[in-house]
Amino acid sequence: MILLKLFFEFFKVGLFSVGGGLATVPFLQNMGMATGWFTDADLTTMIAVAESTPGPIGVNMATYVGYEAAGIAGSVIATLGLVTPSILVILIIAGFLQKFRTSKTVNDVFYGLRPASTALVAAAGLRVAASIYVSITGVGWNGVSVNWLALAIGVAVFAAMRIKKLSKLHPIVFIALAAVMGMILKL
């Protein structure tokens, strides 16, 4: 019974959270209060773990909450609940697009949509960059401190990825190197 409830609760989260990852957090807060499966403090731990392990954050959250509520079966069921609305909605849209792929209107809409998609990724990147490279410790310009070590790693990775030979390396190589650098430099 708890499995059914888990599936249904996460189905709702998947259906109503738009914009990925941390958009699921407000829903999870409500869920914790309503079901007693976890407290707000548990949720903070879960967010930290979800952000620090591979995989989409929303999926990591669902797996964690599911496990806390009902063990391994719970983690699988909660994740399936979360992704079911995505699969349904996207399959409908993708089917529609395939049917109208040659339509001029669809093409014209995508002509405007692609630069917007690029801009949204750029904006997300800039927000993440600001939160990682810069920290506000006080008021005014004196209160802004730049994390030079982190910035140096970022610039080095970016430069390396622009070099033709190195750009052929899998991104995970850069991620692993950066993790080692972080441990050595105690970032």
Next chain:
Amino acid sequence: MNIYLDLFLTFARVGACTFGGGYAMLPILQREVVEKKGWATEEELADYFAIGQCTPGVIAVNTATFIGYKYKGVLGGILTTLGVVAPSVLIITLIAAFLSSFADIPLVGHALAGVSACVVAMIASSVIKLGKSSLKDAVTVGIFLVVLLLSLWLKLSPVALVVGAGVVGWAARRLCGGKAGEAK
């Protein structure tokens, strides 16, 4: 290799290599799906990302479903989704069961700070790749700049921005007699 197994395993690899959510998945997708497998083009990836951001659910899952469906129909869409979530389910279950203080280990914190510093650079590199295929003329560059500013300053929702940009793109093409952006 069986194509369905290939879809599942490729997306499992994408899931395992993604740190920090949907946007961080883009460089891995460009690598595995566009460059290595040729299952989608840069343009299609931009399309899927745009739609994935304004439809319900996790962006990474939405994008995975899209690519799987385009390549191998409904079963493809389901398998890519299961693939992208499989590493999460495995890793998180193990951590929840044995290592609940995982995020408090200092060494983990340092490693993650390094990873975050690197992920930003990877996103920047992906944006350049996407830009090469999506910014083709004055209209598209304009849409890019306006959406970027509106998103950063006014924090408008992606849904409104994507829908607005689609309408502007459509109108621009109509007004220019369908010539804009067709110089391929």
